[in-house]
Amino acid sequence: MKVAVVGATGMVGEVMLKVLEERNFPISELLLVASERSVGKKLVYKNEEHTVIGLADAVAAQPDIAIFSAGGDTSLEWAPKFAEAGTTVIDNSSAWRMDPTKKLVVPEINASELTAEDKIIANPNCSTIQMVLALDPLHKKYQMKRVVVSTYQSVSGTGVKAVEQMENEAAGIEGEMAYPYPINRNALPHCDVFLENGYTKEEMKLAREPQKILDDRTFSVTATAVRIPTAGGHSESVNVEFHNDFDLAEVRKLLSETPGIVVQDNPDTNTYPMPVFANGKDDVFVGRIRRDETQPNTLNMWIVADNLRKGAATNAVQIAEYLVENNLVSNNTPEAIS
Numbered sequence: 079m080k081v082a083v084v085g086a087t088g089m090v091g092e093v094m095l096k097v098l099e100e101r102n103f104p105i106s107e108l109l110l111v112a113s114e115r116s117v118g119k120k121l122v123y124k125n126e127e128h129t130v131i132g133l134a135d136a137v138a139a140q141p142d143i144a145i146f147s148a149g150g151d152t153s154l155e156w157a158p159k160f161a162e163a164g165t166t167v168i169d170n171s172s173a174w175r176m177d178p179t180k181k182l183v184v185p186e187i188n189a190s191e192l193t194a195e196d197k198i199i200a201n202p203n204c205s206t207i208q209m210v211l212a213l214d215p216l217h218k219k220y221q222m223k224r225v226v227v228s229t230y231q232s233v234s235g236t237g238v239k240a241v242e243q244m245e246n247e248a249a250g251i252e253g254e255m256a257y258p259y260p261i262n263r264n265a266l267p268h269c270d271v272f273l274e275n276g277y278t279k280e281e282m283k284l285a286r287e288p289q290k291i292l293d294d295r296t297f298s299v300t301a302t303a304v305r306i307p308t309a310g311g312h313s314e315s316v317n318v319e320f321h322n323d324f325d326l327a328e329v330r331k332l333l334s335e336t337p338g339i340v341v342q343d344n345p346d347t348n349t350y351p352m353p354v355f356a357n358g359k360d361d362v363f364v365g366r367i368r369r370d371e372t373q374p375n376t377l378n379m380w381i382v383a384d385n386l387r388k389g390a391a392t393n394a395v396q397i398a399e400y401l402v403e404n405n406l407v408s409n410n411t412p413e414a415i416s
Contacts, residue, residue, distance in 0.1 A: 079143060079402060079407070080106060080107040080109070080139070080142050081103070081105045081144075082108075082160075083109070083110055083111060084133070084136065084144055084148050084152070084156070085112060086110040086111060086112055087112045088237070088238075089241075090147040090170060090386055090390045091147050091148075093386045093391040094145055094390075094395065096391070097391045097395045098123075099123060099124055103399065107141075108128060111131055111148075113132075114132055116130050117131060136160075137160055137165075138163075140163050141160075143167075143168065143398050144160045144166070144168070145167075145168045147171070147391075148171070150173040152171075153171045153174065154173045157173070158198070161197035166197055166199070166401060166407050167197060168199050168397050169198060169200055169201060170201045172203065172279070173200075174200040175200040175202060175283070175287060176286060176287075176290065177200070180196075180200050181199050181200065182287060182290045182291050183201070183202075183291075183393075184207055185393070185396040185399075186211060186214075186336070186337050188291060188292075188293070189396075189400040192397075192400065192401065192406060193406065194405075201394045202283075203280070203287055204312060204389025205229050205283070205312055206291070207389050208314065208362045208383035208389060209225075209227060209288065209314055210291050211339060211362045212316070212333060212381050213225065214292060215333065215335075216318065216320070216324075216329065216332060216333075217292060217294070219322075219324070219328075219332060220320035220321065220324050222297040222319070223319045224297060224318075225300070225316060225317070225319075226317040227284055227301045227314055227317070228302045228303075229269070229284070229301065229302070229303045229313070229314045229315075230304055230308075230312070230314070231303060231305050231313075232310055232311050232312055232353060232385055233305060233307065233309065234310050235269070235312065235385050236256055236257070237256070239254060240261065241309060242254070243261055244261050244262050244307050244309070247260050247261065247262035248307075257305070261306075263307065264307065265304050265305070265306050265307075266304065266306075267303075267304050267305075268305065269281070269303035270283075270303075278303055280303040281301040281302065284299055284301035284303065286299075308353045309357075310353060310357035310385070311352075311354070311356040311383065312353070312383060312389060313351070313353055313380065313381070314380070314381045314382070315378070315380060316378070316379045316381055317370060317376065317377070317378050318376065318377045318378075319370075319376045320375045320377070323374065323375050324375070326367060326369060329367060339361065339364055340363050341363075341364050342364070343365040343367050349365065350366050351365045351366075351381070351382035352382060353384075356384050360388050361388070362383040362388055363382045366378065366380035
């Protein structure tokens with residue numbers, strides 16, 4: 079496979095390269111792509127130095143797969159150009175997620191919907207991915223009616239400037255602000271921009287994307303997204319009302335048997351998911367599983383995952399792996415995947 083990583087110099091791009099290397103993705107030629115200001119920079123992949131190239135040069139090289147993590151505007155402009163050149167694009171921005179002509183994919187849930195004709199594939203929002211991975215088996219069994227989610231999101235979801243702001247504040251150093259307020263020793267109920275309805279874009283992604291991924295509009299999701307001073311890993315308090323009643327032991331069993339999920343749920347030993355343990359891992363961790371005693375058929379869960387890995391890079395690479403394994407990309411010869 080000739081593979082392009084677009085946005086290779088960014089936080090997610092760096093993790094993307096790490097994940098591709100760890101999973102030994104079949105790459106015959108790697109193109110590291112970024113904006114003009116980064117062209118000419120050197121990055122190392124598998125102990126080999128690569129020079130960053132621009133978007134036009136990358137399109138001309140006609141890669142088999144291009145994994146984008148360069149922001150919505152870049153994706154809207156350049157993903158179609160790659161697609162026209164025969165490249166299959168896996169896009170990590172919000173640009174294509176709610177486009178009815180594009181698939182929104184979490185491989186464990188709906189990769190089977192992908193075909194060779196899907197030239198632009200959307201990677202869901204980081205908070206959505208970890209939530210739907212846990213909700214999917216429960217929805218199939220008990221049928222969800224309503225989900226209420228509150229998120230506690232890492233500053234790494236904003237980017238490198240936000241991480242620097244938090245570290246500077248913790249060290250008492252004045253520096254550039256990624257947020258309108260301090261983030262160290264604080265919590266900002268403000269992820270992404272506010273919309274006319276009073277919700278943020280992040281909250282509306284959490285409301286809309288699960289319905290598309292699960293291909294079901296019969297349940298609803300309402301969200302409050304909060305930024306907290308952690309460096310890696312998003313946490314979510316999720317309250318789910320089902321049409322049908324459930325057994326807690328069966329819920330734990332269903333989740334434990336779901337690929338990509340690790341159940342950490344033992345109050346007796348203080349065992350529960352935390353971002354400090356999820357950081358650097360690809361799994362989604364679920365705990366604090368308990369019945370909501372205020373109304374019937376309702377469950378509370380605490381869900382944690384590394385937002386840069388399963389929430390972004392790993393999910394995108396898993397999509398690419400599915401495409402290769404199922405002969406859905408152009409250069410899928412035995413030599414290319416050996």
